[in-house]
Amino acid sequence: MNISQVALRSGLPPKTIRYYEDIGLIAPDRGANGYRQFADEDVHKLTFLNRARALGFTIEDCRKLLALWEDQTRASSDVRALAREHLARIEMKIADLNDMRRTLADLVDACAGDDRPDCPILKRLDAPLDIRD
Amino acid sequence: MNISQVALRSGLPPKTIRYYEDIGLIAPDRGANGYRQFADEDVHKLTFLNRARALGFTIEDCRKLLALWEDQTRASSDVRALAREHLARIEMKIADLNDMRRTLADLVDACAGDDRPDCPILKRLDAPLDIRD
């Protein structure tokens, strides 16, 4: 199977597949012409990677997940620990973004959005440093 | 004022301040010794930038916001439009992250997390491609 076929089946662009080989996530065979020759197992792995990435796991997480996936003697607690850490990171990101969202929404609401220069958004960014200063 | 003083006052690391000069957000004077000589206005701008960044605006957004900030004849609608677009991007990110969070939380809940290899998390990443296949 050539790379574009694998791209179709795994859902990953050819560029990404080459990149994943580069960083050692997969190791497809090569034909006499130098073309990558992918086995079904490669497609399987790439599909796995695509899904793990879609859940927001980093490449390094994916590397670990892949190793656990291939290790039939793994402990599910190891997988769970990875997922929990990742979940915690995501929850922190969401919290940060929610803070931004609230502030921004308030500011957008407070701004008249007309042709006058007065703007609470810019006021908020302008330096009220601190009263005590 | 030298750069470390400005770092303290603006809350930005010296590296970031140099970077912001590099990309043309600020243009401090130079002393005879080659040192950057910051005016209060520079500190003011940097503080503005720090806050805009803290609200998640990209550098390019910051560049536009800074221009509007300095333009006394601006229309607040221009500022508001920028903020609304940014708000929309943030809300999309939050939505994506919430999807991930839900899925991950379900998976973490479903995983026993013991020393057995059976794991719903890996199952979810494994390829159930499609039944019809």
Added chain:
DNA sequence: ATAAGGGTTCCCCTTACTGGAAGGTCAAGG
């Protein structure tokens, strides 16, 4: 004189790819 603690530039590193150039390969048609 020298040591500490500023400052400066420069280049590489990060994440996870994406785009593009230059060139080899393959299958079909004239």
Added chain:
DNA sequence: CCTTGACCTTCCAGTAAGGGGAACCCTTAT
């Protein structure tokens, strides 16, 4: 046999927003 077009290959550069560190200059105090 030649060409054309669609593949494939490698390598180089760039993204966002800086961080780390080297090598070197400036200032001030001892």
